[in-house]
Amino acid sequence: EPEVTQTPSHQVTQMGQEVILRCVPISNHLYFYWYRQILGQKVEFLVSFYNNEISEKSEIFDDQFSVERPDGSNFTLKIRSTKLEDSAMYFCASSESLPGANYGYTFGSGTRLTVV
Amino acid sequence: QKEVEQNSGPLSVPEGAIASLNCTYSDRGSQSFFWYRQYSGKSPELIMFIYSNGDKEDGRFTAQLNKASQYVSLLIRDSQPSDSATYLCASAAGYSTLTFGKGTMLLVSP
Numbered sequence: 359e360p361e362v363t364q365t366p367s368h369q370v371t372q373m374g375q376e377v378i379l380r381c382v383p384i385s386n387h388l389y390f391y392w393y394r395q396i397l398g399q400k401v402e403f404l405v406s407f408y409n410n411e412i413s414e415k416s417e418i419f420d421d422q423f424s425v426e427r428p429d430g431s432n433f434t435l436k437i438r439s440t441k442l443e444d445s446a447m448y449f450c451a452s453s454e455s456l457p458g459a460n461y462g463y464t465f466g467s468g469t470r471l472t473v474v
Numbered sequence: 475q476k477e478v479e480q481n482s483g484p485l486s487v488p489e490g491a492i493a494s495l496n497c498t499y500s501d502r503g504s505q506s507f508f509w510y511r512q513y514s515g516k517s518p519e520l521i522m523f524i525y526s527n528g529d530k531e532d533g534r535f536t537a538q539l540n541k542a543s544q545y546v547s548l549l550i551r552d553s554q555p556s557d558s559a560t561y562l563c564a565s566a567a568g569y570s571t572l573t574f575g576k577g578t579m580l581l582v583s584p
């Protein structure tokens with residue numbers, strides 16, 4: 359069964375450092391997403407990406423965050439200057455179409471980011 | 475503000491019983507609803523979705539939607555210990571992204 363692949367599975371970084379989280383979405387999917395889940399909290403939307411541009415972003419996705427699809431397969435999330443409160447599990451997801459069209463996401467296994 | 479509310483639980487049921495998980499949503503524009511299962515430390519897995527009022531069955535799972543009451547539920551028949559997980563309800567309106575609830579923890583005891 360096709361999978362969304364995320365690397366690394368765990369990243370520890372010092373406050374103020376830049377981190378890049380990587381994702382390989384399912385090959386025939388067109389919509390890509392980043393969500394995060396702080397321990398014990400709900401899964402929160404960060405950003406969606408379609409046709410090589412951001413289609414929607416949340417209030418969480420401020421100037422410290424950026425996304426990129428540098429080639430035909432990878433989808434990355436960059437946090438420029440990490441803060442303690444950025445510590446969370448970050449999930450990449452992809453879908454064939456939009457949820458409003460009754461397509462659910464396939465989530466990757468996540469990257470646990472710990473900022474110290 | 476789009477909100478999806480779930481009782482955090484835990485909901486405890488014995489093996490073989492029916493587990494009933496509930497969810498309410500605030501955005502009347504929501505059209506599609508999704509149930510995900512999340513094991514501790516793992517990513518959400520899609521169980522099923524529903525967009526029409528009424529029931530939708532898939533194996534041991536039945537999703538129920540009542541748009542007038544803004545209420546979604548998931549029934550799990552013949553619950554197994556392996557069903558013990560957190561169940562996330564999510565909604566989508568039009569062409570927007572998914573909004574998740576905090577989830578309900580289900581514990582199925584042998």
